[in-house]
Amino acid sequence: xxxxxxxxxxxxxxxxxxxxxxxxxxxxxxxxxxxxxxxxxxxxxxxxxxxxxxxxxxxxxxxxxxxxxxxxxxxxxxxxxxxxxxxxxxxxx
Amino acid sequence: xxxxxxxxxxxxxxxxxxxxxxxxxxxxxxxxxxxxxxxxxxxxxxxxxxxxxxxxxxxxxxxxxxxxxxxxxxxxxxxxxxxxxxxxxxxxxxxxxxxxxxxxxxxxxxxxxxxxxxxxxxxxxxxxxxxxxxxxxxxxxxxxxxxxxxxxxxxxxxxxxxxxxxxxxxxxxxxxxxxxxxxxxxxxxxxxxxxxxxxxxxxxxxxxxxxxxxxxxxxxxxxxxxxxxxxxxxxxxxxxxxxxxxxxxxxxxxxxxxxxxxxxxxxxxxxxxxxxxxxxxxxxxxxxxxxxxxxxxxxxxxxxxxxxxxxxxxxxxxxxxxxxxxxxxxxxxxxxxxxxxxxxxxxxxx
Numbered sequence: 001x002x003x004x005x006x007x008x009x010x011x012x013x014x015x016x017x018x019x020x021x022x023x024x025x026x027x028x029x030x031x032x033x034x035x036x037x038x039x040x041x042x043x044x045x046x047x048x049x050x051x052x053x054x055x056x057x058x059x060x061x062x063x064x065x066x067x068x069x070x071x072x073x074x075x076x077x078x079x080x081x082x083x084x085x086x087x088x089x090x091x092x093x
Numbered sequence: 094x095x096x097x098x099x100x101x102x103x104x105x106x107x108x109x110x111x112x113x114x115x116x117x118x119x120x121x122x123x124x125x126x127x128x129x130x131x132x133x134x135x136x137x138x139x140x141x142x143x144x145x146x147x148x149x150x151x152x153x154x155x156x157x158x159x160x161x162x163x164x165x166x167x168x169x170x171x172x173x174x175x176x177x178x179x180x181x182x183x184x185x186x187x188x189x190x191x192x193x194x195x196x197x198x199x200x201x202x203x204x205x206x207x208x209x210x211x212x213x214x215x216x217x218x219x220x221x222x223x224x225x226x227x228x229x230x231x232x233x234x235x236x237x238x239x240x241x242x243x244x245x246x247x248x249x250x251x252x253x254x255x256x257x258x259x260x261x262x263x264x265x266x267x268x269x270x271x272x273x274x275x276x277x278x279x280x281x282x283x284x285x286x287x288x289x290x291x292x293x294x295x296x297x298x299x300x301x302x303x304x305x306x307x308x309x310x311x312x313x314x315x316x317x318x319x320x321x322x323x324x325x326x327x328x329x330x331x332x333x334x335x336x337x338x339x340x341x342x343x344x345x346x347x348x349x350x351x352x353x354x355x356x357x358x359x360x361x362x363x364x365x366x367x368x369x370x371x372x373x374x375x376x377x378x379x380x381x382x383x384x385x386x387x388x389x390x391x392x393x394x395x396x397x398x399x400x401x402x403x404x405x406x407x408x409x410x411x412x413x414x415x416x417x418x419x420x421x422x423x424x425x426x427x428x429x430x431x432x433x434x435x436x437x438x439x440x441x442x443x
Binding site (some may be wrong): 009011013014015016017018019020025028029030 | 180183184207
């Protein structure tokens with residue numbers, strides 16, 4: 001995974017922000033699996049909507065969370081890898 | 094098809110608009126004898142731009158589920174564009190269509206768009222019965238051909254079967270067919286007046302003698318059961334998380350409650366949802382507010398609908414006479430101890 005890589009949601013998804021809790025919920029219509037994202041995961045998910053790269057997401061979130069950019073970058077890569085494994089997102093060429 | 098019970102429970106609790114039914118047009122290629130559409134001489138159609146504006150607003154409000162209905166939506170040349178737009182915005186999309194105008198190319202597209210399901214109506218597996226109700230020769234054959242294709246492309250299908258006095262002995266064959274095809278099915282003997290209050294469709298209802306012989310079996314086939322009606326039970330729970338937008342832009346609380354609470358050409362959806370006093374009243378109606386039903390001895394077996402009460406009796410809070418007959422039959426049956434009746438009465442077909 002490269003820092004400049006960008007991602008977007010698979011077209012099999014249904015997702016929305018629940019207005020009361022502001023939790024992101026996602027359903028993959030390919031296999032009916034569903035997910036809830038809050039906190040950092042939610043921020044990363046929404047950054048994907050803006051088609052931001054890993055570097056850009058890291059730079060944005062480091063200003064919100066009191067954590068080193070290296071640790072944050074590793075966490076972001078780990079989460080994005082999970083999203084790729086679950087076929088929720090794909091890498092934009 | 095997905096299970097959304099937790100999502101809707103939460104939405105009902107918080108009155109979050111989660112599901113919207115949109116009547117994309119009123120034009121239809123069938124002329125079903127029981128249909129609620131009162132006049133085919135006018136044709137309404139929401140424009141693509143209006144629909145796009147609505148989608149953007151719905152997305153911001155937290156809407157998840159979109160149910161497109163008609164008329165017959167596949168008479169619209171831009172129908173696939175509308176569905177594509179909705180899916181590109183990650184709504185969960187279901188379609189109420191008679192399925193007669195589909196073809197393999199369209200079905201392939203629908204598969205690629207990951208729609209949730211298609212819901213259509215079969216009145217019979219006998220052409221002469223089905224076509225006589227739709228008013229169109231060959232309508233059953235077209236729909237059946239497309240149902241085969243939908244199965245071939247692994248798209249979820251729900252078949253609705255409305256039991257009238259013209260097709261009252263068909264439901265077992267419909268259930269067998271759906272079971273063999275892996276389709277869900279919904280059976281109902283409920284027929285309602287037209288939108289303008291014309292009661293002529295009620296002449297198609299099956300009579301009490303038929304219901305006494307068949308209702309329990311129909312209930313069992315559709316897995317409906319009893320719900321205890323306590324005084325604080327919301328009467329119209331669906332109105333707490335859903336709305337209906339008609340093809341002329343009018344917004345109503347429900348597909349069965351034809352009371353306009355605003356029009357999308359004049360009001361934002363958010364304003365209608367948040368500010369309509371009528372909607373607020375309907376959303377907060379509880380069983381204890383009903384005139385007669387709150388003390389009715391068969392209420393636990395009843396599927397009354399406030400929209401139908403308004404349409405047929407002019408009063409949102411009144412008893413539905415026909416549903417009361419059904420409830421009485423159920424109570425008599427179960428009070429004889431033939432079978433224990435647990436769980437909840439499922440909703441009528443909306």
